[in-house]
Each structure stands twice: as structure tokens, then as C-alpha cells.
Amino acid sequence: MATLEINYNNLRENAKQLLKSGKQIIAVVKNNAYNMDLVDSIKAFYSVGIDYFATTNIKEAILIRETLGQEVNIFLLNATTEFNVVKKYNIEINIPSLKYLQGNYNNLNDIKLHLEFAGSMRRAGARNTKEVLEIIDFCKENKLKLKAFWSHFAFADEFDGNYEKEKEVLFDTYTKAKQVYNFEVVHFQNSASYFRDDVFEEVTHIRPGILLYGAYPYNIKNNDYKIKYFVPYHSFKVIAEIVNIVNLKQGECIGYSNSFVAGNDINVAVVGIGYGDGILRSRLTGKTCLVNDKEYKILSTMMSHIVIEIDENVAIGDEVIIYSEKLPMYNYTKYCGANSEQMAVLNKNSLEVKKVGI
Ligand SMILES: *Cc1c(COP(=O)(O)O)cnc(C)c1O
Numbered sequence: 001m002a003t004l005e006i007n008y009n010n011l012r013e014n015a016k017q018l019l020k021s022g023k024q025i026i027a028v029v030k031n032n033a034y035n036m037d038l039v040d041s042i043k044a045f046y047s048v049g050i051d052y053f054a055t056t057n058i059k060e061a062i063l064i065r066e067t068l069g070q071e072v073n074i075f076l077l078n079a080t081t082e083f084n085v086v087k088k089y090n091i092e093i094n095i096p097s098l099k100y101l102q103g104n105y106n107n108l109n110d111i112k113l114h115l116e117f118a119g120s121m122r123r124a125g126a127r128n129t130k131e132v133l134e135i136i137d138f139c140k141e142n143k144l145k146l147k148a149f150w151s152h153f154a155f156a157d158e159f160d161g162n163y164e165k166e167k168e169v170l171f172d173t174y175t176k177a178k179q180v181y182n183f184e185v186v187h188f189q190n191s192a193s194y195f196r197d198d199v200f201e202e203v204t205h206i207r208p209g210i211l212l213y214g215a216y217p218y219n220i221k222n223n224d225y226k227i228k229y230f231v232p233y234h235s236f237k238v239i240a241e242i243v244n245i246v247n248l249k250q251g252e253c254i255g256y257s258n259s260f261v262a263g264n265d266i267n268v269a270v271v272g273i274g275y276g277d278g279i280l281r282s283r284l285t286g287k288t289c290l291v292n293d294k295e296y297k298i299l300s301t302m303m304s305h306i307v308i309e310i311d312e313n314v315a316i317g318d319e320v321i322i323y324s325e326k327l328p329m330y331n332y333t334k335y336c337g338a339n340s341e342q343m344a345v346l347n348k349n350s351l352e353v354k355k356v357g358i
Pocket residue numbers: 028030077152189190191192207208209210211217
């Protein structure tokens with residue numbers, strides 16, 4: 001049976017390294033901690049000293065409070081109008097616009113607020129400096145607890161000049177905001193921004209996700225980065241098993257629709273894992289896996305099986321590694337989009353989940 005092994009010691013190692021950044025950490029644990037399971041992940045991060053968490057989902061925010069108690073800070077990234085719930089659980093919330101403040105300020109007393117600058121992301125937040133300053137004024141007039149200023153980059157993992165532009169706009173706005181208000185917490189940088197620039201002097205916290213889960217945020221072979229000390233400890237392994245070895249004669253195909261046709265007589269192996277287990281087809285087709293520490297080509301991809309090339313050293317029952325420190329998710333980002341896309345789809349209903357270090 002194919003296994004997903006999640007290693008919480010590795011999450012701790014990543015966190016420990018980031019805690020040396022010189023800034024405090026807001027750990028992004030949205031979407032069930034990138035599918036590594038929220039409760040075990042936050043316990044691991046907390047055990048090494050992270051005490052600030054961000055998620056998009058109010059249920060996750062409540063679960064963090066219930067799991068870790070009153071000592072931690074929890075920031076809900078998405079706007080909410082569930083004011084009683086956020087008060088009860090002491091959850092910090094986002095100001096998505098001046099309009100939201102004007103419509104809801106009666107309910108916002110005692111809730112810690114983060115002012116978002118929309119930047120080029122434009123999912124939420126003040127759209128320009130004028131709106132930022134209006135929000136600050138409004139908070140002052142109504143004695144609201146404005147705690148933080150933050151923004152999220154749209155281009156932090158792009159190297160086309162757009163990131164530099166959005167940084168300039170953000171710093172320009174923040175410079176004007178801090179002239180009229182002293183923010184206790186300031187957070188701008190996701191993993192990619194921190195990795196390429198190191199910490200910004202202006203911030204109090206960095207706000208990484210994927211680095212905590214052990215992946216480089218972009219292709220470091222082609223692009224520069226400043227955080228040379230960081231070694232990603234891969235958060236998970238996916239291990240399958242050889243279920244059959246088949247001799248193919250020249251011209252014979254295997255699997256659906258001629259997906260592989262033998263060019264000459266060869267032995268191939270059928271492995272018990274496929275896209276149905278939540279491994280992206282783009283991770284499998286034409287890529288490789290490891291058997292006994294040696295790389296073999298994947299020839300065909302099905303829902304519950306793949307076919308791989310082998311040699312005489314491979315036998316039925318051998319382990320087949322799809323993801324590990326040696327075959328990390330970030331090697332496939334140029335094929336599969338974001339790292340988090342590969343993590344999000346891992347199917348825990350068909351893979352056997354094993355947890356190390358809880
Ligand atoms: C997901 C997310 C992050 C973390 O991004 P990574 O690229 O995984 O580091 C940070 N901030 C916000 C607002 C996010 O939505």
C-alpha cells in the first residue's frame with residue numbers, strides 16, 4: 001500500500017532556521033497546514049518557538065486557539081463578519097476596505113485589526129495610499145484597535161521586474177502610513193520575498209508558508225537568492241511498492257491507449273500508485289522515481305498505477321519513492337505550478353498516512 005509519511009521533525013527544523021532570520025515569524029497554516037494536518041503542524045511549530053499563526057479559514061483559526069491556548073496570536077487573513085466568534089476566540093482580523101470598517105465598526109471594538117494594503121494582489125485591502133490614510137483616521141476616531149499593517153506580493157516569485165515595482169509602491173504607502181500611526185506589527189514577506197531579499201528592515205515579522213514545509217519557493221538554479229543558510233527539510237515522503245513485473249515484447253503497449261509502447265523487448269514494473277492517490281499527472285508522466293536509491297523513468301500513468309522502467313536489480317515488493325528529500329516537490333515546480341499545488345492534492349483517503357515526530 002502506498003504511504004504518505006509526514007515528518008514533523010522536519011517542520012521543526014525548517015521553523016528553527018527561519019527563527020534565526022532576525023524577525024519574528026507568522027506561520028501560514030492555511031488549507032490544513034498545506035495539507036500536512038493543522039493540529040500536528042502548529043504543535044510542531046509552537047514547540048520550537050513560533051507563536052503567531054495565519055490562516056484564511058475561521059474554523060482553522062478556532063482550532064489553533066483550542067489546540068494551543070491563550071498564549072498564541074492568530075490572524076484570520078480573510079475578512080469576516082462573525083464578530084462574536086472572533087471575540088470569543090481572540091482572533092485578529094483583516095480590514096479589507098474602508099467600506100467594511102464603516103459598515104461594521106460598531107462590532108469591532110476590542111478586536112485586533114490588521115490593515116491590508118492591496119498592492120498588485122488586489123484580493124482585498126486598501127487600494128491606494130489615500131484609502132490607507134482614511135482607514136487609519138477612521139480607526140483613530142472610533143478608537144479601534146489597529147494593530148498591524150500588512151501586504152501580500154503578487155510577483156514575489158517572478159523575476160520580470162514587477163516585484164520591484166510593487167515593492168516600491170508598498171514602501172511608498174507604508175512610509176506615509178507610519179508617519180501618522182505606529183503599528184505594533186508589520187508583515188509583508190511570504191517565503192519567496194524573504195528568500196530573494198532577506199528581511200526588510202521595516203517589518204517586525206515575516207510571513208512564510210512553503211519554506212516551513214521544506215521547499216524552495218522558486219527555482220534557485222536560475223534565480224538569485226540571499227538566504228544561503230537555509231536547508232529545506234522536506235515535510236513529507238510518498239512511498240509506493242512494485243506490484244508486478246511484466247515482460248514486454250517489441251511493439252507491445254501497456255496501460256490505457258498505447259500510453260507506452262515498447263521499442264524493444266524490455267521488463268517494466270507496475271507500481272501501486274497513480275493520480276488517484278493525489279499525485280499530479282504532471283509530476284509522474286515523463287519524470288522519474290527512486291527504487292533502491294536509483295532513479296528510474298516513469299513510462300505510463302494511470303489512476304492507481306504507474307509503469308516504470310527497471311533493470312535486474314528491481315524486484316516485486318521493492319519500495320518506490322515518488323517524493324522525498326532526494327526527489328523534492330520543488331524539483332517539479334516548473335512542471336506543476338506552485339509547490340503547494342502538489343501538496344494540496346495528496347489524497348489521504350487512499351494513501352496510508354504515517355506521522356513521524358508527533
Ligand atoms: C499563502 C500565503 C502566504 C504564504 O505564502 P508562501 O508562498 O507559501 O510562503 C503568506 N501570506 C499570505 C497572505 C498568504 O495567503
